[in-house]
Amino acid sequence: MIDIILAFLSTFGALSILFASIGVLRMPDFYLRLSVTVKASTLGVGLLLICAAIMFPDDVSVTTKSIAIIFFLILTAPIAAHMIGKAAYFIGTPLWKGTIVDELKGMYNKETHCLESDPKKANQQEKDHIADSDDATD
Amino acid sequence: MSLENYFDFVILPILTISVLLVFIRLFKGPSVVDRVMALDLIITIGIGIITVYSIRQEQEVLLDVAIILALIAFLGTIAFSYYIEKQKDD
Numbered sequence: 001m002i003d004i005i006l007a008f009l010s011t012f013g014a015l016s017i018l019f020a021s022i023g024v025l026r027m028p029d030f031y032l033r034l035s036v037t038v039k040a041s042t043l044g045v046g047l048l049l050i051c052a053a054i055m056f057p058d059d060v061s062v063t064t065k066s067i068a069i070i071f072f073l074i075l076t077a078p079i080a081a082h083m084i085g086k087a088a089y090f091i092g093t094p095l096w097k098g099t100i101v102d103e104l105k106g107m108y109n110k111e112t113h114c115l116e117s118d119p120k121k122a123n124q125q126e127k128d129h130i131a132d133s134d135d136a137t138d
Numbered sequence: 139m140s141l142e143n144y145f146d147f148v149i150l151p152i153l154t155i156s157v158l159l160v161f162i163r164l165f166k167g168p169s170v171v172d173r174v175m176a177l178d179l180i181i182t183i184g185i186g187i188i189t190v191y192s193i194r195q196e197q198e199v200l201l202d203v204a205i206i207l208a209l210i211a212f213l214g215t216i217a218f219s220y221y222i223e224k225q226k227d228d
Binding site for chain 2: 003006007010011013014015017018020021022024025030033034037041042044045048049051052055056059061062065066068069072073076077079080083084086087088090091093113
């Protein structure tokens with residue numbers, strides 16, 4: 001019974017990682033690749049670690065380490081994906097030609113790297129920043 | 139088929155093929171951010187391979203290496219994205 005559970009968990013985890021890597025290779029755009037990668041690889045590695053925690057039942061340290069790695073991956077993978085996606089949007093990585101809407105277009109201030117809610121305001125702040133660059137008291 | 143043979147002949151080849159596919163993206167990625175993302179994914183799959191290897195060899199000490207690899211992958215991606223974002227405005 002334990003063997004069946006272990007085989008099921010490891011198969012599902014390995015297939016999830018395989019689908020993540022196929023998506024990384026085949027998706028047409030950086031942002032689509034990023035959104036495929038993070039979720040599927042975190043799920044796959046998490047299932048493999050649960051498999052390891054079941055495999056050593058009489059050792060508490062393995063269970064603790066597995067839960068620690070799963071918690072750390074779930075905590076850090078979205079943060080890393082958000083940071084690299086933001087950096088990619090700033091350096092102007094092109095979107096896919098089938099993209100319907102780009103809601104961040106013009107919202108970022110290029111000078112201060114701040115996110116505005118109004119595109120005119122972002123551009124206006126940039127112009128103000130260029131116009132009186134020595135008067136930055138506001 | 140016993141579980142040991144299943145790990146040896148099904149799970150580890152699937153993970154190896156995954157690393158090879160991601161390595162193709164690391165090799166030909168159009169921009170720098172693609173390569174950073176592929177490197178992060180390779181390290182994440184490496185954590186899975188270390189886990190399966192520690193199950194197979196019954197050496198639970200190897201999971202410490204997986205913890206360190208997860209930490210290094212996160213810090214590397216954060217550092218790469220920080221410097222990529224700063225590179226235009228000198």
